[in-house]
Every structure is written in C-alpha cells, then in structure tokens.
Amino acid sequence: DGGITQSPKYLFRKEGQNVTLSCEQNLNHDAMYWYRQDPGQGLRLIYYSQIVNDFQKGDIAEGYSVSREKKESFPLTVTSAQKNPTAFYLCASSNRPSGNTGELFFGEGSRLTVL
Amino acid sequence: EDKVVQSPLSLVVHEGDTVTLNCSYEVTNFRSLLWYKQEKKAPTFLFMLTSSGIEKKSGRLSSILDKKELSSILNITATQTGDSAIYLCAPDTGRRALTFGSGTRLQVQP
Numbered sequence: 001d002g003g004i005t006q007s008p009k010y011l012f013r014k015e016g017q018n019v020t021l022s023c024e025q026n027l028n029h030d031a032m033y034w035y036r037q038d039p040g041q042g043l044r045l046i047y048y049s050q051i052v053n054d055f056q057k058g059d060i061a062e063g064y065s066v067s068r069e070k071k072e073s074f075p076l077t078v079t080s081a082q083k084n085p086t087a088f089y090l091c092a093s094s095n096r097p098s099g100n101t102g103e104l105f106f107g108e109g110s111r112l113t114v115l
Numbered sequence: 116e117d118k119v120v121q122s123p124l125s126l127v128v129h130e131g132d133t134v135t136l137n138c139s140y141e142v143t144n145f146r147s148l149l150w151y152k153q154e155k156k157a158p159t160f161l162f163m164l165t166s167s168g169i170e171k172k173s174g175r176l177s178s179i180l181d182k183k184e185l186s187s188i189l190n191i192t193a194t195q196t197g198d199s200a201i202y203l204c205a206p207d208t209g210r211r212a213l214t215f216g217s218g219t220r221l222q223v224q225p
Contacts, residue, residue: 033212042121042203042217043158056211090157100146100209106157 002027006091006107013078013085013114021076021110023091031096032074033104036060037088046089049074050096078112086114117142121204121216129224132194136219138204139186148187149213150178151203158203161189194223 004025013019025032031050035043045058049068063082068074074093078085088111092104118141128134138148147165151158162171164180164187171178175198178189191198201220205213 031212035215040220043215045212045214048212050211058212101207101211101213103149103160103163104151104158104213106159109156 004091004093004105004107006089006110008110009108011110011112013112015114016080018077018079019112021078021089021091021112023074023076023107024072025074025093025105026072027093027095027105028071029093029095029105030071031094031101032068033092033094034058034064034066034074034076035090035092037090037109043090046076085112087112117206117208117214119204119206119214119216121202121219123219124217125220125222127222127224128194130195132223133190133192134194134221136189136191136202136221137186138189138216139184140204140206140216141185142206142208142214144208144210145182145185145206146209147207148180149205149207150187150189151205153201153203153218154199161202163207191221194221196223196225199223 007022033048034046047066049055065077090109091107094102120139122137150161162178167182175192180187201218203218205215
C-alpha cells in the first residue's frame with residue numbers, strides 16, 4: 001500500500017545528543033514536510049522540500065537539519081542545539097497539484113522525549 | 116506573515132449535540148482551505164474548500180467557506196464519541212507549505 005512511513009515511533013534522547021527521524025514515502029510525491037506538534041497545539045512547520053536536492057526552512061527550523069537526496073526520503077535531524085526537542089514530529093508529503101500545496105498525506109508520527 | 120485562528124480552542128459536548136468549529140485566516144494568495152481531523156497520531160483529511168458558499172458534506176460533517184469574511188466553519192451534527200479529536204484547518208497559498216491553526220480540541224461525552 002502507498003503511504004508514508006516514519007520511524008522510530010518512540011525515541012528517547014539524552015541531552016546533548018543528535019537524533020535522526022526517518023521519513024519514507026512511496027506515493028511518488030515531489031514535496032515533503034516536517035511539522036512539530038506540542039501538547040494541545042497545532043502543527044508548526046520545521047522544514048519543507050518541494051523537489052529533490054532542495055529544501056527550505058519553515059517557521060521553527062533552528063536546531064534542526066534535513067536532507068533530500070532521494071525523492072522518497074526526507075530525514076530530520078534534531079540537533080543538540082534544539083533547546084526543547086521533546087515533541088511529536090509529523091512528516092507529510094503532497095503532489096502539489098497545479099502549484100498548490102494540496103492535500104497533505106501524513107505519517108503516523110515520531111514521539112521524541114529528552115531525558 | 117500568514118495567520119490562522121481557530122475557535123473555540125476546546126469544546127466539551129454530549130453525544131447528540133451539534134457543534135460548529137470556526138477557522139479564520141489572514142494570508143496572501145489564498146487558494147483553498149483544508150480541514151483535518153487528528154484523533155491520536157496522523158491527521159486525516161476531511162475537506163478542501165475553494166469556492167465561497169458551496170457546502171461540502173460527508174455524513175454528519177459539513178463545511179463551508181466565506182471568502183469575504185476570510186473564514187470557514189466545520190459543522191458536526193448528532194455528535195458521537197468517535198468525533199472526539201483535534202480539528203485542524205489550514206489555508207493553502209501555494210507558496211510553501213500549509214500553515215495550520217492551533218486546532219480545536221473536541222471532546223464528546225457519552
């Protein structure tokens with residue numbers, strides 16, 4: 001079945017460590033996105049990529065890094081520079097119909113807890 | 116800067132009640148507005164609205180867009196406990212990615 005796979009589902013990190021969250025899609029979508037969700041809040045955009053080998057900062061990119069070397073993959077690294085990384089991370093993709101963002105298809109999310 | 120405001124932030128109702136959720140936006144180059152339902156993990160798509168005044172309906176859920184008022188409402192009639200979720204709206208400007216509102220947390224009690 002086509003979809004988006006995020007891993008791991010749960011992750012614990014010690015302060016000072018970098019961690020990488022995986023996001024893979026087999027929908028053949030050009031665009032991919034990373035959002036952060038804190039308890040009781042909406043989704044905030046971290047990074048997005050509209051095409052392979054290109055990505056842009058979102059609203060809260062500080063302390064995060066991404067790469068887009070393959071169309072199917074958009075991993076997110078949470079670096080030690082991110083001061084408050086405990087959150088729920090959602091990856092999404094879209095096929096950007098007619099230049100619009102269009103419907104986003106979401107993965108099941110990764111919950112990161114810093115110990 | 117794009118701005119999306121949802122109200123109320125939180126709502127508790129009893130089964131059978133009807134609820135109306137609001138989404139207002141201030142964005143440039145508006146193209147459409149999307150509604151999502153998030154129960155536990157992944158948000159699931161509900162509606163995409165592009166034209167004012169045309170209601171979209173799916174079962175007990177319906178939504179309508181008012182471009183003049185820069186807003187949209189999501190109605191749920193005869194609520195059930197399975198409607199308990201966070202409801203998110205996001206205008207699409209085509210420029211980068213969807214900017215989501217803070218969501219409305221709906222709790223339906225038996």
